Amino acid sequence: MAVFKSKINVNSDSYKENRKDMLALVDKLIELNARAPKISASKKPKFDKRGQILPRERLARLLDPGMPYLEIGNIAGYMLDTKEEEKSIPGSSIMAGIGFIAGVRTAIVVDDSGIKAGSLTTAGGYRLMRTQEIALEQNLPFVHLVESAGGDLMNYTVEGFLDGGRLFANLARLSKKGLPVLAILHGSSTAGGAYMPGLSDYVVGVKGGGHAFLAGPPLLKAATGEIATAEDLGGAEMHANVTGLIEYLAENDGEAVLMMREVAARLGWNENCPSPPKRIWAEPIYDSDEIAGIVPTNYRKPYDVREVVARIVDGSDFSDFKPRYGISTICLQAKIYGQKCGIISNNGPIDPDGATKAGQFIQLMDQANTPLIFLQNTTGYMVGKDYEQSGMIKHGSKMIQAVTNTSVPRITMMIGASFGAGNYGMCGRGYDPDFLMTWPNAMTGVMGGDQAATVMEIVANAQAKRAGIEIDQELAKQQRAKLTHVFDSQAGAFYTSGHLCDDGMIDPRDTRQVLGFLLGTVWEGRNRTVKENSFGIARL
DSSP states (O other): OEEOOOOOOTTSHHHHHHHHHHHHHHHHHHHHHHHHHHHHHTTHHHHHHTTOOOHHHHHHHHSOTTSOOEESSTTTTTTTSOSOGGGOOTTTTEEEEEEEETTEEEEEEEEOTTSGGGOBOHHHHHHHHHHHHHHHHHTOOEEEEEOOOOBOGGGOOHHHHHHHHHHHHHHHHHHHHTOOEEEEEOSEEETHHHHHHHTOSEEEEETTTOEEESSOHHHHHHHHOOOOOHHHHHBHHHIIIIIOOOSEEESSHHHHHHHHHHHHHHTTGGGGSOOOOOOOOOOOSSOGGGHHHHSOSSTTSOOOTHHHHTTTSGGGEEEESSTTSSTTEEEEEEEETTEEEEEEEESSOBOHHHHHHHHHHHHHHHHTTOOEEEEEEEOOBOOSHHHHHTTHHHHHHHHHHHHHHOOSOEEEEEEEEEETHHHHHTTOGGGOOSEEEEOTTOEEESSOHHHHHHHHHHHHHHHHHHHTOOOOHHHHHHHHHHHHHHHHTTTBHHHHHHTTOSSOBOOGGGHHHHHHHHHHHHHHHHHOOOOOOSSOOOOO
8 A cells, every 4th residue: 555645736727726616616505505594593483482492403402412413415405396596495394314312323304394394395205215214224223303294285296195105114114123213293293294203113292392193173174074172182292191102201392302312322222233443544644625626627627536535535545456457447445534445436437447447346345345435427438439349338237237236335426427327337326325425516417418419419410311301500509509408407416416316415525524424334234233023113
């Protein structure tokens, strides 16, 4: 192994231009991340009047102070439910992430009832479901702070209703697998919202505030003519005394959170997982802040991805596997916070040799039980007569086969271009990596807009020639512009992240910390012993 020697000149014009462009995207990310908290906080007078604390304050009190917390789906929903950019709320009415409660790494969802009364939107449903999936995959307890008006009826679709059943099925699956499901009933939770505590193993309810009913008083009156108060119909005190839905009754939100921390602590959850080996590491010798100036936001501008890796891995120290073979595909072995990993990235398109090298490297990491990190930055697999005759299909296919079937954890970072089958070979969304995070400069698609328009133009010209038809050049120009827009408008990171294509967007300069956290999560998930049961814990 050898410490990488950087060639970056932080005083160069190109570095300064890259940094300016990247930080502009980071500023946009910061602004978008701030929207939901601002809207929710504006409802504080209403929460104060009800004697409640804001949802984000509930989350802050639930988490262990000073411990890391990683948001899941922070940009989900951006420009999804509305085309009016200024009205779009990234993250929607759900907060979701992985954090520590009483020392236990936990998957956490919090209904933000300061936004649309906590009703479940498309994006909110995605965040909730994805966090449940992560809990199942990584053997994590699941905690839900519930206060929801149920499904978002203003944007109702029957397919959304049908798919929503998965949210409840996942709670049953978690319990069956032996993963504790815990809930706090903070406020009114109607219909689907009521099944969240109904399918939890432990429920804390807030007296006078928490309500759970399949049909609230208005719907009950409309459906049956019966008149009942919210307290009689589904109050927390009633559920604690009469139905047994609630195990622990709290006087207020603050006490409920303290009770949940106590319940989590008494699970003894960490006794079911060995302590990770003691690890010693050195920080990278190069500043991670420099990543902002290394990576151009224009994916057509080349750079050496090793410069990025040198600012992520311990001691800027890594082994370069077959560096003279398939040179545009980079395969490295390194450590992040003392945790071993194999890193695959790109300095351009993937050729037959690069695909062959990556396929072998993946198998070697599988043999060594070493997690894989994919830093996606490729315009795809090489095309052309020479590459086709060199077996690009065959070699690319075996890379895809290896990345699909490896048994080790896989973490994907979208850090640049991700086009065509290169997305697949580099463990894209369709390959179910353990986690997939995005940088704000990433571009994703089957191909670039210019290439797509050119392909269709060639096809149209050939068809017209065969039919003896003269092409209308003005119409062709308009069609080209339209097709280019269709492809390019969907390629940007804010579009893909908003349209639920990743697990969240991060500042590139935080990549080392995020990868360290995720490597710790997948290690724990694969080293934990869980006690499965037949059906899940039935509420009796």
